[in-house]
Amino acid sequence: MEKIERYSKPVAIGxxxxxxxxxxxxxxxxxxxxIMEKYRDIERLQRKLSTLQNLEQSKDKIAGQYRSIxxxxxxxxxxxxxxxxxxxxxxxxxxxxxxxxKHGSVLTQSSIKKExxxxxxSITLHVAMTGSVESTYKIFHEIENSMPVMIVANVNLSGTxxxxxxxxxxxxxxxxxxxxxxxx
Amino acid sequence: MINPQQAIxxxxxxxxxxxxxxxxxxxxxxxxxxxxxxxxxEFRLDSAGEVHLAAEFDSGKTNKRLIKIEIPEINxxxxxxxxxxxxxxxxxxxxxxxxxxxxxxxxxDVMCVHEVLPAADHDSIEIKIRAIRKSxxxxxxxxxxxxxxxxxxxxxxxxxxxxxxLRPGNTAAGRTARVDKNRSNWPVTILLPGLLxxxxxxxxxxxxxxxxxxxxGIGDLTTRVKDTIALRNKILEIEQNLHRVTEEKNNKPQFNxxxxxxxxxxxxxxxxxxxxMHGDRVTIEGKAVSVEKVVKALEKNALFYKxxxxxxxxxxxxxxxxxxxxxxxxxxxxxx
Numbered sequence: 001m002e003k004i005e006r007y008s009k010p011v012a013i014g015x016x017x018x019x020x021x022x023x024x025x026x027x028x029x030x031x032x033x034x035i036m037e038k039y040r041d042i043e044r045l046q047r048k049l050s051t052l053q054n055l056e057q058s059k060d061k062i063a064g065q066y067r068s069i070x071x072x073x074x075x076x077x078x079x080x081x082x083x084x085x086x087x088x089x090x091x092x093x094x095x096x097x098x099x100x101x102k103h104g105s106v107l108t109q110s111s112i113k114k115e116x117x118x119x120x121x122s123i124t125l126h127v128a129m130t131g132s133v134e135s136t137y138k139i140f141h142e143i144e145n146s147m148p149v150m151i152v153a154n155v156n157l158s159g160t161x162x163x164x165x166x167x168x169x170x171x172x173x174x175x176x177x178x179x180x181x182x183x184x
Numbered sequence: 185m186i187n188p189q190q191a192i193x194x195x196x197x198x199x200x201x202x203x204x205x206x207x208x209x210x211x212x213x214x215x216x217x218x219x220x221x222x223x224x225x226e227f228r229l230d231s232a233g234e235v236h237l238a239a240e241f242d243s244g245k246t247n248k249r250l251i252k253i254e255i256p257e258i259n260x261x262x263x264x265x266x267x268x269x270x271x272x273x274x275x276x277x278x279x280x281x282x283x284x285x286x287x288x289x290x291x292x293d294v295m296c297v298h299e300v301l302p303a304a305d306h307d308s309i310e311i312k313i314r315a316i317r318k319s320x321x322x323x324x325x326x327x328x329x330x331x332x333x334x335x336x337x338x339x340x341x342x343x344x345x346x347x348x349x350l351r352p353g354n355t356a357a358g359r360t361a362r363v364d365k366n367r368s369n370w371p372v373t374i375l376l377p378g379l380l381x382x383x384x385x386x387x388x389x390x391x392x393x394x395x396x397x398x399x400x401g402i403g404d405l406t407t408r409v410k411d412t413i414a415l416r417n418k419i420l421e422i423e424q425n426l427h428r429v430t431e432e433k434n435n436k437p438q439f440n441x442x443x444x445x446x447x448x449x450x451x452x453x454x455x456x457x458x459x460x461m462h463g464d465r466v467t468i469e470g471k472a473v474s475v476e477k478v479v480k481a482l483e484k485n486a487l488f489y490k491x492x493x494x495x496x497x498x499x500x501x502x503x504x505x506x507x508x509x510x511x512x513x514x515x516x517x518x519x520x
Contacts, residue, residue: 012208031384038391045398052405059412066415069422078429121425140440149429152439158458177439182429184422 077147079184080123088123088183092150096127096143096179103138105131113178121183128176133159136173143179151180189306192272196300196309225334226252227324229259235327251336253324255316257344261287261294262314264301272309275300279313286313293318297348314348316341437464437514442487449481454505464514467494471505478508488512 055062069075080095081088089112100107109128131139136157143150159173226238238254263286271278279298283291296315321339328334339350406413439461446468450456454472461467466488472478475497482491495509 008204008208009212012205012212015205016209035387035391038388038395042391042395042398045395045402049398049402049405052402052409055409055412055416056405059409062412062415062419066419069419075422075426078426121428137440137443140443144438144440149433151432151436153436153461153463155439155459155461157443157460182425184425 076184078149078182080148080181081183088181089125092123092125092179092181096125099139099142100127100129100131103131103135103142105129105135105139109176122180123183124178124180126176126178128174130172130174133171133173136175148181152177153180154178189269192269193306196272200300224250224252225328225332226254227328228254229256229324231256231258233320233323235324235331237332250338250340251328251334252340252342254342255320257346259320260314260316260341260343260346261289262312263287264310264312266308266310269307269309272300275309275311279311283313283315287315289315289317295321295350297350299348314341316350435516437461437516442466442514445485445487449478449485453478453481454508461514464516465511466514467509467511469509471500472508473505475506475508475510479510482510482512487515489515 081091093110093112096110097107107127107129109126111126113124113126129136129139140152144152155175155177157173157175159171225241228236228238230236238252265279265286267275267278275298279296280291283294283296287294294315294317296313298314299312301310301312325336325339328336337351341348341350442461443459446456446459446466450468450470450472453474454470456468456470458469459466460469475493479491479493482488489512491510491512493509494511495507498507499505500507
């Protein structure tokens with residue numbers, strides 16, 4: 001009996017601690033996490049609301065910005081075409097053909113690579129041509145330094161004296177390469 | 185299946201456990217917290233019926249409190265009775281009806297408590313009844329109220345080491361008080377969580393309400409700024425597109441520049457038969473007076489790095505030239 005008396009208080013405190021822990025785990029923690037979740041959700045929604053309010057306040061400014069971008073001719077010059085992929089491809093082919101012919105070279109092949117323009121936002125043309133060292137060099141120079149923006153890749157240049165030199169400019173080169181232009 | 189007797193036994197066991205536990209906690213807290221001690225007023229009733237203050241108490245806090253009164257044992261009537269096990273839940277009522285069978289005084293003239301004792305068998309229960317005459321207690325309480333301005337909420341009666349608790353309010357109505365004062369706190373114990381739960385739900389409800397308001401605001405604004413969002417998205421798309429084009433233009437090696445640099449390296453050193461460029465990797469093929477010299481010249485050029493000879497060098501044209509197949513990487517924007 002005395003033993004029971006002696007341990008009754010520690011046991012009571014132990015049970016109290018267990019009860020507190022149980023209540024903490026079963027009630028307080030889920031309640032707290034539920035409150036915090038709602039707070040976070042509200043914070044996120046408030047940020048969204050504030051963004052929308054800012055948008056509403058600056059709607060004239062945004063419309064003006066859009067108009068100015070659409071009227072910017074220099075921006076248009078960067079891209080091959082605003083139209084669809086077929087028109088842009090045809091335009092790129094025409095441009096390269098005119099360029100090759102202008103420098104006295106011969107275009108032997110030009111074909112659009114089968115890649116969706118919608119996915120990549122660009123059109124790639126495979127080109128094969130024959131020309132002198134000098135004209136080939138000029139063609140590359142013009143493609144890479146004029147508008148619309150075009151990038152040359154996967155180049156295969158072959159022929160004697162392939163290295164560009166004015167003294168060797170009469171030598172004929174065979175070139176195949178890819179030209180990529182961008183669609184707006 | 186639990187039979188009714190077992191159910192009563194379990195109920196009684198659980199009740200006893202809680203009674204024990206709460207009373208232990210109460211003792212621990214009142215021993216630990218100083219205000220617990222100071223609010224108990226202790227008195228002693230002598231054999232002549234005089235009331236004496238047994239210990240000093242803090243009179244400043246409240247006049248409603250637990251009062252301990254030590255009463256001579258002779259004034260306490262007590263008896264242990266045996267009832268059928270089924271009467272455990274109705275013990276108070278049974279005692280009220282059969283009180284005069286056990287004590288020589290009407291029930292209405294006493295304040296009494298009963299305590300269910302651990303039974304030897306499951307068929308019956310033993311109940312300890314303790315009673316005290318109202319005619320004895322009334323003048324005592326009056327004296328305490330008049331002299332010390334105290335109104336007892338609970339009376340802890342001590343007689344010869346035995347102690348039990350009475351609630352004057354309850355007993356005045358003629359009902360028996362339970363021996364355990366914590367038992368009388370059960371409604372509070374149940375009511376408190378009952379009140380806490382709705383109170384805890386209020387913040388959740390308010391947050392939900394506010395979220396709904398914000399959501400409604402968002403829905404309304406979204407409709408109003410739909411066109412502006414579309415324009416903003418188009419602007420972002422144009423900007424991203426432009427950024428991508430600029431990045432690619434700046435990062436892809438410019439063949440025209442590479443060819444010029446190769447020409448510079450090869451001038452006076454040999455002749456090329458082909459140049460191939462795939463990504464950043466360039467391969468040149470041809471014949472050189474000295475391949476080693478070409479490699480050194482390429483290494484000196486800041487545009488090229490990772491230069492390697494990809495095929496065995498062979499002597500050509502009676503030692504006048506060497507066959508050359510060299511590969512190297514091109515730096516993009518001056519980085520490698």
